[in-house]
Amino acid sequence: MHIHFLDPYHAGRSPIHQLDPRVKLVLAVAFILTASLLPFGAWPSYILLLALILSIELLTEMGIAYFLKRAFLALPFMLAALPLIFTVQGTPLATFTLGAWTFTISVEGVERVASIAFKSWVSVQMAIVLASTTSFPQLLAAMRALRIPKLLVAIFGLMWRYIFVLADEALRLLRARAARSGARRDAPYKTGGTLAWRARVTGGMAGSLLVRSFERGDRIYAAMAARGYDGETRTLPLPALQTWHWLVLGAGLIIYILIWLVGALIV
Amino acid sequence: MLSAPLAPPAMHIPDGFLSVFVAVTLWIVTIVIVAIALHRVSADLGERQVPMMGVLAAAIFAGQMLNFPVAGGTSGHLLGAALATILMGPWAAIIIMTCVLGIQGLIFQDGGLLAMGANIFNMGIVGVIVTHFVYRSVRALAGGKPWGIFVGGFLSAWLSVIIAALVTALELALSGTSPANIAVPAMGGIHILIGLGEGLITVGALAFLYFVRPDLLNVGEAKPAGASVWIAGLVVALAIALASPLASSFPDGLEWVAEQQGFLHIAQSAPYQIIPDYALPGIANKELATILAGIVGVLLVFGAAFGIAYARRKDRAPQAASRTLN
Incomplete structure (x- = not known):
């Protein structure tokens, strides 16, 4: 079994795929920034953001369902925000008692939780669009163009090359453990040793993964040095942005500002 | 999995x-x-x-x-x-x-x-x-x-x-x-x-x-x-x-946030003072704004869908033409 299915990038030729990675990265981050800047309860702006991201998803020609399904990934984190429906003071919506405790749900609290969920939902969709329409080398080129330290980008690049190799290795370790761990399904037999023992076995797996990686790192360095590596990664820079790239970038940013103004002025 | x-x-x-x-x-x-x-x-x-x-x-x-x-x-x-x-x-x-x-x-x-x-x-x-x-x-x-x-x-x-x-x-x-x-x-x-x-x-x-x-x-x-x-x-x-x-x-715990909210509110009211006429008299009401946003949003999504359908048809037209030639 290979782990390549993990890479969310889908090759394609849609307008979103073909957009310059620098422009795409900036617009994606600016979209998330816009969502974060909006005050709680700015529903008109939220609707516009949702319409915008849905339109972009349509334009990727990958099917909206793909994005909506993946977007549930951030859902478990909502647990952190949920208590706000009780703690935010405001117009009471419902009150119930549980033993000695009385809980009051406030309208403002519900609105705030819904706002957080919505902002998080549209933001994660934009991040998915970015990751699924931009190949990793393109993302690296964009990062370099946006002045992220060259060294860090080079490490990211090398990490990406080996992430699948090492993930395969981790899966092999897990498969080997499963293969030597017989277990009876019928109840009274307890299998698998104590908790500490299980943790120790897993620790041993992590340790051996790390030892192999140290050695692999040495071998990779030797191979790179043999091919003339001198600590500098040389890459072809991306071509200069053309006028229409600047137009797309400017138009996108103006739309974000308008959406923000709607939210900030009306609500 | x-x-x-x-x-x-x-x-x-x-x-x-x-x-x-x-x-x-x-x-x-x-x-x-x-x-x-x-x-x-x-x-x-x-x-x-x-x-x-x-x-x-x-x-x-x-x-x-x-x-x-x-x-x-x-x-x-x-x-x-x-x-x-x-x-x-x-x-x-x-x-x-x-x-x-x-x-x-x-x-x-x-x-x-x-x-x-x-x-x-x-x-x-x-x-x-x-x-x-x-x-x-x-x-x-x-x-x-x-x-x-x-x-x-x-x-x-x-x-x-x-x-x-x-x-x-x-x-x-x-x-x-x-x-x-x-x-x-x-x-x-x-x-x-x-x-x-x-x-x-x-x-x-x-x-x-x-x-x-x-x-x-x-x-x-x-x-x-x-x-x-x-x-x-x-x-x-x-x-x-x-x-x-x-x-x-x-x-x-939200006393803190209340303070923050107050602060945010001040920050947000700034544009009013710079451009006092900017409050869009017609759309100053939240319900109307929400409905308008909904309409704009639906139009936007429809536009994107229509654009794709149109582009696809244009892509397919030459293929269909060549098929009929064969």
Whole structure:
């Protein structure tokens, strides 16, 4: 079994795929920034953001369902925000008692939780669009163009090359453990040793993964040095942005500002 | 199965949960610290830095897939910050964790993009500093005896997870997206348990390395820890020790947020004063604005769908033409 299915990038030729990675990265981050800047309860702006991201998803020609399904990934984190429906003071919506405790749900609290969920939902969709329409080398080129330290980008690049190799290795370790761990399904037999023992076995797996990686790192360095590596990664820079790239970038940013103004002025 | 290889999202803050102020501040702090770390590791490793850090970051990412069943369908996971710190020293560990968290956020949406600065800060910087501080202290106490490695490894891994979780909860509370009096004890409590798993796996890994490659466990030994790391550790520990009970003892943790809201309100009213006529008399009412936004939104989505259908038809037309020719 290979782990390549993990890479969310889908090759394609849609307008979103073909957009310059620098422009795409900036617009994606600016979209998330816009969502974060909006005050709680700015529903008109939220609707516009949702319409915008849905339109972009349509334009990727990958099917909206793909994005909506993946977007549930951030859902478990909502647990952190949920208590706000009780703690935010405001117009009471419902009150119930549980033993000695009385809980009051406030309208403002519900609105705030819904706002957080919505902002998080549209933001994660934009991040998915970015990751699924931009190949990793393109993302690296964009990062370099946006002045992220060259060294860090080079490490990211090398990490990406080996992430699948090492993930395969981790899966092999897990498969080997499963293969030597017989277990009876019928109840009274307890299998698998104590908790500490299980943790120790897993620790041993992590340790051996790390030892192999140290050695692999040495071998990779030797191979790179043999091919003339001198600590500098040389890459072809991306071509200069053309006028229409600047137009797309400017138009996108103006739309974000308008959406923000709607939210900030009306609500 | 698809989600199994990914680390649990327990501590990766998604976008939308942090106020812009908190997110941007933590991005700035993170950028400065990562820049220092890059500089320090460059001095140490030279041109070996790229392959070594890259492969180890990939290894920690893959290592997070390793889990063991605990009880009732839950499982213990390795997060790896502690192990990386113990084996590679704090600066290299900061870079490794930055790469791991960067890929998780950028590619797998495990943690947001705007929130990435905060995520790197919590797990990659606070986690690493706490580990380093605790591990070095215990090893100094043990005076070179092997128990220092294991006790230090367990305590540092455990505490690094707990403290990173507390910092996460404080950031959420500061952003007004989670009530401090609930989030801080809840996050702390859950991660006291999750951290036990981290501590146990870390000890398991250290025990393995102790027998197989003892030289790796003495990598950080040769160089004494820089004073700056110790001071940073102390400051972080003190800040959290002071802030956590303070935040929890708020009768309503959101007093804080109320203040923030007030502040936000002032910030938002500024455009009114600059352009007083900008309040769009017709759309000053929220319901109407919502309906209008709905209409604009539907038109936008329809436009995109129509555009695609049209483009596809144009694509297919020549194909159909050539088919009829054949």
